[in-house]
Amino acid sequence: MGSQEVSTVDWQGKHVTVAGLGVSGIPAARALHERGALVTVVNDGDDERARAQAAELEALGITVRLGDGATLPPSTELVVTAPGWQPDKPLFLAAAEAGVPVWGDVELAWRLRGDNGKKAAPWLAVTGTNGKTTTVRMLASILEAAGLRTAAVGNIGVSLLDAVLGDTEYDVLAVELSSYQLHWAPSLRAHSAAVLNLAPDHLDWHGSMEAYAADKGRVYEGNTVACVYNVADPATEDLVREADVEEGCRAIGFTLGAPGPSQLGVVDGILVDRAFVANRQKHAQELAEVTDVNPPAPHNIANALAAAALARAFGVEPAAVREGLRAFRPDAHRIEHVADIGEVAYVDDSKATNTHATEASLAAYDSIVWIAGGLAKGATFDELVTGAAKRLRGVVLMGADRALIHEALTRHAPEVPVVDLERTDTGAMSEAVARAAELARPGDTVLLAPACASMDMFTNYNKRGEAFADAVRARADESA
Structure with a gap:
């Protein structure tokens, strides 16, 4: 099926099982029911919330089976x-055995x-281990600056079902896709797509790094105009080579260095395009300045280049790229500058929940007091610490798996002072900020980039970031 073709399915009387109540399951069940499908929702949980959701669906005539998400209902066709x-x-094993998609x-x-x-x-799709949300929101900002009706959808913002079935008629969608979503999307064919980077993540779900990468690579299947890859991450280019794309689809690289032909990159503080110009062998088109990117950290400039590549693939003019990047404001807890206190910057990157994201965060600053720790999710920290050792003024560790980071620091950065906080109460973050401030010197950055998940101490990474920001602002008020 070509990228612009629309698939038609006769849903009337089709037996469909929807797995899971939640942000995607409920809208799916409703949409299918409205089209005449005979819908059964199965859900592992049977708590008060699930029962309330089930009652709403049952009132519409949808069958809901709580506490049993393992058994395939009879007659299921999808x-x-x-x-x-x-x-x-x-x-799913039962579905495979029965030949049910x-x-x-x-x-x-x-x-x-x-x-x-x-x-x-058409969809402009973005995946990768880190940077997806920022890149998609940058892309949407650029598309809006070009006067196009668009939305940032998928893993963020508006749900995809709401976007495609709602009243708004979009010109193009900026779509964030996770490896989970791509695994279950066999016929997706984007206009253009980008894989930002690849690093071990969610391996318990996918089973191996190879399977994880293969699911990410699905985003390139059937692309019509551009497959955007990261020059600094050869695994992303390998996925382009393996993809079955439409005739004429091009491989477009992005790099923090000077770009070659069919690449976007950086020259003397300028983001330039040597891919979507008339003579890419000899000419480059200025798109924006590094200072137009907020914040201008290296990994965020890479995000901006990927967003620009997708926008240019869709025919967006250079002026809109600059305007869109200038208008973009990052989400909270992503390299967010909280305050300067005594010539020390305090930066919240609580969203850095794995080593790959934290590596990018640490690379953005020259002298750092690093606040880290939490749930490691099976990660190891030797490579991260080795790469960052020269930038570390000191480290404050907290959370369940802080010992793993401490051991890596002992092996690879033994000269760096480490504060190990055992406490896990609500005041722990305030103490972490206070101890970090003691280690910091004028010109340093106190950086919360935990390299770990937050659920050992906080509800989510947002709450962790808020605790950090609150502690920093309280300290700023005291020193004012």
Whole structure:
């Protein structure tokens, strides 16, 4: 099926099992029911919230089975799953044995686009281990600056189903896709797509790094104009080579160095395009200045280049790239400058929940007091510490798996002073900020970039970041 073709399915009387109540399952069940499908929702949980959600669906005539997400209902012709459900669940094994296809919410949205008579907007898709949300939001900002009706959708913002079935008719969608979502999206065909980077993550779900990479690489399948890859991460270019794309689709690289032909890159503080110009062998088009990127950290400049490449693939003019990047404001807890106190900068990157994201964060500053720790999720820290050792003024560790980081520091940065906080109460972050301030010198950056998940001490990374910001602002008020 070509990238711009719309798939039509006769849903009337089709037996569909929706796996999982939640942000994707409930809209999927409703959309399928409205189209005449005979929908059964199965869900592992049977708590008060699930029962309330089930009651709402049952009132519409949808069957809901709580506390049993393992058994495939009889007569099922299709399973539509929430993206987080692992591929080895008994439900999916039973579906495979019965020859029943399994789609995710992304696949369903792809199949339903244009179903309500609206024009089916092309998708510009972004995946990668880190930077997806920022890149997609940058891309949406650029597309808006070009006067296009767009939205940042997928793993963020508006749900894909709402975007394709809602009243707004979009010109193009900026779509964030996780490896989970791509795993269950066999017929997705984007206009253009980018894989920002690849690093070990979610291996418990995918089973291996190879399987994880293969699912990320699905984003390139059937691209019509551009497959955007990271020159600094050869694994992303390998995925382009392996993809089956439309005739004429081009491989477009982005680099923090000077770009070659068919690449975007940086020259003397200028973001330049040598891919979407008339003579890419000899000419480069200025798009924006590094200072137009907020914040201008190296990994964020890479995000901006990837967003610019996708926008240029869609025909956006250079002026809109500059305007869109200038208008963009990053989400909270992503390299967010909180305050300067006594010539020391305090920066919240609580979103850096794995080593790959933290490596990029640490690379953005020259002299750092690093606050780290939490749930390691099976990660190791030797490579991270080795790469950052020369930048570290000191380290403050907290959380359940802080000992793993401490051991890596002992091996690879024994001269760096380390404060090990045992406490896990709500005041722990205030003490961490206070101890970091003691280690810092004028010109340093106190950086919260935990390299770990937050759930040992906080509800999520947002709450962790808020605790850091609150502690910093309280300290700033005291010193004012």
